[in-house]
Amino acid sequence: MLTSLFVSARPLPSLTTISSLTPNQNPPHTAKAPNFNQFKENPKLPDAAIKVPTAPWMKGPLFLQPDELINTSHHRKSTRKQNAEEKTFKALNRRESGVRGSKAMKKIVRSVEKLEDSEETRVDYGGEFESLGGVVEEDEKRRRRMPWEREEEKFILRRRKKERVLTTADLILDEGLLKRLRLEGSKMREWVNVRKAGVTETVVKDIRLIWEGNELAMVRFDVPLCRNMERAQEILELKTGGLVVLSKKEFLVVYRGPPTSDSSVCVKEGGDEISSSLYVREGERLLNGLGPRYMDWWMRRPFPVDADLLPEVVDGYRTPSRRCPPNTRAKLSDEELTYLRNVAQALPFHFVLGRNHGLQGLASAILKLWERCVIAKIAIKWGALNTNNEEMADELKHLTGGVLILRNKYLIILFRGKDFLSDEVADLVDDRERLLRRYQHFEETKRESDIEISEVVTDGEELEETSKTGTLLEFQELQRKFGEMEVRNLETEAEKAKLDKELKSQEHKLSILKSKIEKTTTELLKLNSLWKPSARDDDIEILTNEERECLRRIGLKLNSSLVLGRRGVFDGVMEGLHQHWKHREVAKVITMQKLFSRVVYTAKSLEAESNGVLISIEKLKEGHAILMYRGRNYKRPSSKLMAQNLLTKRKALQRSVLMQRLGSLKFFAYQRERTIEDLKLSLVKLQGSASELC
Numbered sequence: 001m002l003t004s005l006f007v008s009a010r011p012l013p014s015l016t017t018i019s020s021l022t023p024n025q026n027p028p029h030t031a032k033a034p035n036f037n038q039f040k041e042n043p044k045l046p047d048a049a050i051k052v053p054t055a056p057w058m059k060g061p062l063f064l065q066p067d068e069l070i071n072t073s074h075h076r077k078s079t080r081k082q083n084a085e086e087k088t089f090k091a092l093n094r095r096e097s098g099v100r101g102s103k104a105m106k107k108i109v110r111s112v113e114k115l116e117d118s119e120e121t122r123v124d125y126g127g128e129f130e131s132l133g134g135v136v137e138e139d140e141k142r143r144r145r146m147p148w149e150r151e152e153e154k155f156i157l158r159r160r161k162k163e164r165v166l167t168t169a170d171l172i173l174d175e176g177l178l179k180r181l182r183l184e185g186s187k188m189r190e191w192v193n194v195r196k197a198g199v200t201e202t203v204v205k206d207i208r209l210i211w212e213g214n215e216l217a218m219v220r221f222d223v224p225l226c227r228n229m230e231r232a233q234e235i236l237e238l239k240t241g242g243l244v245v246l247s248k249k250e251f252l253v254v255y256r257g258p259p260t261s262d263s264s265v266c267v268k269e270g271g272d273e274i275s276s277s278l279y280v281r282e283g284e285r286l287l288n289g290l291g292p293r294y295m296d297w298w299m300r301r302p303f304p305v306d307a308d309l310l311p312e313v314v315d316g317y318r319t320p321s322r323r324c325p326p327n328t329r330a331k332l333s334d335e336e337l338t339y340l341r342n343v344a345q346a347l348p349f350h351f352v353l354g355r356n357h358g359l360q361g362l363a364s365a366i367l368k369l370w371e372r373c374v375i376a377k378i379a380i381k382w383g384a385l386n387t388n389n390e391e392m393a394d395e396l397k398h399l400t401g402g403v404l405i406l407r408n409k410y411l412i413i414l415f416r417g418k419d420f421l422s423d424e425v426a427d428l429v430d431d432r433e434r435l436l437r438r439y440q441h442f443e444e445t446k447r448e449s450d451i452e453i454s455e456v457v458t459d460g461e462e463l464e465e466t467s468k469t470g471t472l473l474e475f476q477e478l479q480r481k482f483g484e485m486e487v488r489n490l491e492t493e494a495e496k497a498k499l500d501k502e503l504k505s506q507e508h509k510l511s512i513l514k515s516k517i518e519k520t521t522t523e524l525l526k527l528n529s530l531w532k533p534s535a536r537d538d539d540i541e542i543l544t545n546e547e548r549e550c551l552r553r554i555g556l557k558l559n560s561s562l563v564l565g566r567r568g569v570f571d572g573v574m575e576g577l578h579q580h581w582k583h584r585e586v587a588k589v590i591t592m593q594k595l596f597s598r599v600v601y602t603a604k605s606l607e608a609e610s611n612g613v614l615i616s617i618e619k620l621k622e623g624h625a626i627l628m629y630r631g632r633n634y635k636r637p638s639s640k641l642m643a644q645n646l647l648t649k650r651k652a653l654q655r656s657v658l659m660q661r662l663g664s665l666k667f668f669a670y671q672r673e674r675t676i677e678d679l680k681l682s683l684v685k686l687q688g689s690a691s692e693l694c
Contacts, residue, residue, distance in 0.1 A: 049063035050063060050065070052064055167244060168244075172243065172257075173243070181215075181253075182245055182246045182253075184216060185216055185218065185246040186248075190218065191220045192207055192210070192217065193220050194222060194225060196222055196224065196383030197383030197384070198235070198298070198382075199232075199236055199240075207254060211242075216254070217253070217256075218251060218252070219236060219251070219253075219254060221250045221251075223382065224298040224382050227298065228300070232298070235295070236252060238295070240254060242255055242256050243255045276301070279348075283301070283302035284302045286302075286350075286372060286373060287302060287304065287305055290305045290351075290365045290368060290369060291307070291309065291365055292305065292309045294306035294352045297352065299349070300348075304350055304352045305351045305352070305365065306351075306352055307353040307354075307359070307365075308352075308353065310362050312358030312360060312361060313358065314360040317360050317364055319398075319399060319400070319401050320400070320401060320422075320426060321426045321429075321430075322401055322419040322420060323426075324418060324419035328418060330417060330419045332403060332415070332418075337405065340415055341405055341406060341413075343375065344405060347377050348377070349379040351365070351376070351377075351378045352378070352381055353378050353379070356392055356395070357391070357395060363396060363399035363400050366402070366414065367423075370402075375405070375413060375415055375416075378412040378413070378414070380392070380409065380411060380412070389409055390407070396414060397414070401420075402414040402416050402417055402420075403416075492686065495686060496687070496690075499679055499686065502679055503676065503679045506676050506679065507676060509672055510669060510673065513665055513669040516665050517662065517666060520658055520665060521662065524659065527651060527655045527658065530647060530651065533605065533609070534608045534609050534645060536608045537611060540613065541613055541633075543613065543629070551585070551615050552618075554585070555587075555615060556618065556627075558584070558587075560580070561589065562576050562577060562590070563589075563590050563591075564589060564592070564593075564602065566656045567649065567652035567653050567655075568652060569606060569609065570647045570649055570651075571644075571646045571647065571648060572648075574609055574646065577606070578610070578637070581630040581634060582636060585629060586615065586627060587612075587627075587628045587630070588625050589606060589626040589628060590622050590623050590624070590625050590626075591624050593624065599617060610628065613629040613630075614628060615627035
């Protein structure tokens with residue numbers, strides 16, 4: 001470390017030397033200063049040259065006078081302070097290497113903040129960076145917005161806890177009374193069940209019967225009201241006149257309440273139209289004038305129209321006339337149907353229905369609704385007896401002529417159709433058609449009168465310049481030229497032409513099927529040529545009945561089995577069979593074939609290919625089980641000699657697919673042949689009947 005201090009023999013002016021000190025005097029920091037006397041050639045002489053440590057690259061020793069030595073203790077302290085000042089200064093003025101943009105500027109801002117907090121920097125460089133401190137303060141006031149930062153701040157929407165809405169009981173009852181009622185309600189264990197039909201008169205009577213002996217009654221709600229307990233509370237307070245003091249899951253505790261509670265409940269049920277949402281206001285405007293509302297509605301507002309209160313028969317009702325616009329089809333495409341279903345999902349329910357027949361009142365209301373909305377959404381009442389959504393939808397389609405978009409046990413959605421006309425538009429169209437028919441009749445009578453006048457003027461002689469197009473004369477001429485047309489002959493000829501066309505089409509399809517059958521047969525023959533089944537060995541091991549029965553029981557008890565699929569017997573099956581025989585004497589093979597003759601054929605094939613002994617064929621739940629015994633003198637064949645004459649797994653699958661295809665093609669070809677025979681027979685009969693008429 002000392003070698004770096006003596007690179008130059010010239011003393012530094014900014015550092016303090018010890019030339020004025022005698023050897024006997026100690027500097028102020030003698031404890032920290034090194035002892036250079038050990039390097040003197042003669043330590044007793046004060047002016048003797050001192051040998052100091054040299055750098056590794058210096059060849060000779062270095063001798064210095066005592067006045068050229070440096071006090072390292074003072075140098076260390078001043079150097080440390082100077083290095084700190086240089087670092088602070090460089091932190092403000094240096095260029096960030098390899099970093100650009102917001103990251104570099106953020107580092108500069110942090111350095112400026114540290115500079116403000118440092119007392120040493122304020123003393124030494126307060127004058128120089130006074131303006132810079134003011135800039136930093138202004139940036140702090142402006143929330144340190146940099147040029148690359150956006151002026152608008154990020155908007156973070158935090159999830160807030162839902163505020164508890166005060167109920168009618170909270171507004172009317174005292175706090176002490178309400179606390180006591182809730183404590184008593186939490187201990188109740190008997191309740192009144194509200195079924196799917198809602199808060200009916202029976203439920204109201206049961207609640208009031210409980211109120212005769214107790215001031216509280218507990219009610220348990222079933223679907224659908226349990227899904228919207230706020231609406232259930234409103235209905236319960238409206239119909240019973242009580243106050244709900246406790247709500248827990250699907251249970252509500254009702255207090256019979258003071259006599260002034262009815263008026264408060266009525267005010268709550270009425271609500272404020274201005275405070276309701278735009279969705280509710282538009283729904284109410286849409287349903288106004290269609291009929292009475294269903295107040296037991298279990299979903300959100302607006303309340304739909306109760307279709308059961310509408311009249312069953314409407315005098316003078318008729319299905320509206322429909323006219324499709326030009327160049328359009330009345331039938332909906334798949335894309336249009338999907339779009340209408342998506343639109344109907346967001347719409348509120350317009351009607352609630354609970355009966356199957358007598359829906360003329362509902363149909364007339366739907367027609368009024370269709371003048372303002374293209375879709376009618378009908379909910380089916382929960383808990384209504386003997387409801388059939390199919391009968392409802394069929395009768396509404398017949399009465400309105402609309403298009404059924406969706407139907408299930410919960411709702412029915414009807415579209416008014418592309419050819420729907422409102423009553424006003426239909427009346428205008430009828431008037432226009434009536435006027436056109438009147439003009440057409442006037443023109444026809446005028447033309448006929450002109451023809452009669454021209455015949456009188458010419459004394460019955462026809463004028464060459466007079467046109468006969470569209471007149472009776474033209475028809476009479478055509479009749480004289482071609483003779484009388486017989487309708488029966490025309491019908492016979494049309495039927496004959498139709499049968500000929502169908503016969504040619506069926507023969508063409510049959511020819512295509514026959515070509516496919518030939519191609520499939522050729523491919524199947526190629527695969528069958530690769531398969532050479534082994535001949536059955538005549539030297540079969542003989543088993544007694546007792547041995548066969550014992551082996552059969554052993555095979556039936558086996559848990560492991562070999563399953564045969566659609567590929568049948570191929571080389572992989574034989575490898576699996578020999579793998580089973582490696583660990584046990586009997587192997588169980590399960591096949592899914594239905595015909596017993598095919599099962600016997602498969603068992604004999606396994607016996608011939610494996611050189612084993614067939615024990616028995618058993619009928620199980622999984623299918624037919626084929627039990628194979630390996631024999632007493634069994635030796636496992638080598639992998640090269642194992643099932644070389646059989647098909648591979650891929651070839652076996654191709655063979656199975658081709659066999660299935662060939663069977664299907666033959667079946668369809670047989671059907672075509674039968675159809676062609678029937679058509680030929682019909683043609684013969686038709687020709688015979690035509691000849692009899694002639």
